[in-house]
Amino acid sequence: MSEQVMGPEARAALERARLGEVARRRESYTRLEQVAELDRSAVAEVTGDRSTERLLEELWRISAAEARRAVAESRDLCPRRSLLGEALPPRLPCTATVAASGEIGPAHIAIIRATMRRLDGVEGLPAHAWADAEQALADEATRWGPRGLQAVADRLLAHLDPDGDEPPEEARSRDDELLVTRRRNGTLLFRGRMGDPVDGEAFLEVIDGLATRCGPEDQRELALRRVDGLKDLVADARSPRGIAGDTTGPDPDGRPEGDGEVPTALLPEPRRADPAEGASRVERPGRALLTITIDHRWLRQALGERGGYGLLDSGARVHPATARRWACDAEIIPVVLGSRSEPLDVGRTRRTATDAIRRALDLRDGGCAFPGCARRPRRCQAHHVDHWLDGGDTALDNMCLLCSFHHQLIHHGHWTTRMIDGRPWFTPPWVIDPDRRPRPGGRPRVPT
Structure with a gap:
């Protein structure tokens, strides 16, 4: 409904819903303050309980996991006392401020706390950088939902801890599997896993490319279009030319095509169907067409010192050595922004993006x-x-x-x-x- 024609009752309902959620979030912070008060006063010692967590289990009749989470959050978001009894601010002061105001919810708090715990283990991280990160996360949490905040947190960790969670250099093939079960009526059930993120990216590039809608009248769900694309892939593999349909072969020197340095020259031609052949035409998948963004220094040092990684379109990290290996077999698109060979501004000469x-x-x-x-x-x-x-x-x-x-x-x-x-x-x-x-x-x- 257009806001220009929205009636007063609808506006009032929206405002009540918004204020209601703010009130619930404020109440959640008040609950943490009550937990912090019990913890600071060591009430559990008076009641004979082993800990504040155990006291909360009995007092509020909650699970042990919920009690542990409440105590941990209160110690991060509520004022504390030192061993000498001095008053101390919350460990996450900026997060505490927006939580007390009701601007963020439990999911935001969980993401910020997990991120800051990761930063606690970063060797050599200056105290001011740690504090700036916490302030930035608290500020971003007021603008994003949990999914968006998690993306911000992931990139912040990649910036402050680039060597953390280093991607594996090679996929562990023993973790890969494809389980196929045939039922009596001939139905097949699939379940599988790929450990190498580059393998997974290539798989999705092919399957989702084959799963593109044939036109506006194609109302199939994505799951059905994917399985139909897999059927097309199988049918293509059974054709006389096989799955690749590659007639280029090795070069005159006997080296396999694509072997050597990372391609940095001309970009491959776009893979588009011939309009004369109709929208339902299925192209052969050919070799994988991937975009891997990676610092040139990291690529050159892939076999040397540790550090650096490449990024796939999905955001998954890959080891530089893996990027070098895939560059031998795949059409890797170097992302060069603003170069003379790839003008990024075509002005009014055409409507569609190049x-x-x-x-x-x-x-x-x-x-x-x-x-x-x-x-x-x-x-x-x-x-x-x-x-x-x-x-x-x-x-x-x-x-x-x-x-x-x-x-x-x-x-x-x-x-x-x-x-x-x-x-x-x-x-x-x-x-x-x-x-x-x-x-x-x-x-x-x-x-x-």
């Missing part, structure tokens, strides 16, 4: 740019912030990725979009945020 702009959008936005949406780039469309028909340019600084749902929402809803410092920002309607505060879109950045 391949270069599309790849830059994939890297910058990381998928649907709408705040909180996790749709991957391959499921998104390139949207003009200032519409092309209204004079907007087909350029990186005037475009963002949107999934079909949010693309329609922007064009027909009451959200507004604008570019600020090369990044899309989205302003919600009054029904979502009475203050209409702009929200950053695209891939969450490390706060500065």
Whole structure:
């Protein structure tokens, strides 16, 4: 319903719902303050309980896990006392402030606490960097849902602890499996796992490429389109030419095609169906077409000192040595922004995004740019912030990725979009945020 025609009853209901959630979150913080008071006063010693956690189990009739979580959160978010009895601020003071105001909920708190515990173990991290990280997370939590905040936290950890959680150099093949069960009626059931994130990325590139809708009349669910794509892949494998259909073979020197250094020259031609053959044509998958973003220094030092990683489109990390290995067999697209060989601004000469702009959008936005949406780039469309028909340019600084749902929402809803410092920002309607505060879109950045 348009906010211009929304009646007073609907507005009042929305406001009651918003204030009700704020009140519940404030009450949750009040509960933590009560736990902290019991803990500081050592009431458990008076009652004969072993700990404050055990006391809470009996007092509130809650589980041991819930009691442990309540005590741990109270020690992070409520004022403390030193061994000498001196009053101390909360361990996470900024998080405590927004939690007490009701701006964030339990899921936000859990993400911030887990992130800060990880940073506790980073050797050599300055105290001011730790404090800045906690303040940044608390601030971002007031603008993002739990999923968006987790993405911010992941990138913050990657920035402050680049060597932490190093991806495996090679996949552990013993962890890979594909279990197939045939029932008596001929039905097949699948269950499988791939340990190497690059293998998983290649698998999705092929399957989701084959699962693309054939047109607006194709109303199949994604799961059905994927299994139909797998059937097409099997049928292609059984054809006389086999699954690859590659007739190039080795070069005259006898080296396998693609062997050698990481390709950095011309980009491969886009894989598009011939319109004359119809939309239902299924292309052969061929070799994997992947985009791996990695610092050139890390790539060169892959076989040497430890450190660094590559990023797939999905955000998964891969070891530099793995990137080098895959560069021998796959068509790796080097992401070069603003180079002379790939102009990123084509102005008014065409309406649709070029391949270069599309790849830059994939890297910058990381998928649907709408705040909180996790749709991957391959499921998104390139949207003009200032519409092309209204004079907007087909350029990186005037475009963002949107999934079909949010693309329609922007064009027909009451959200507004604008570019600020090369990044899309989205302003919600009054029904979502009475203050209409702009929200950053695209891939969450490390706060500065």
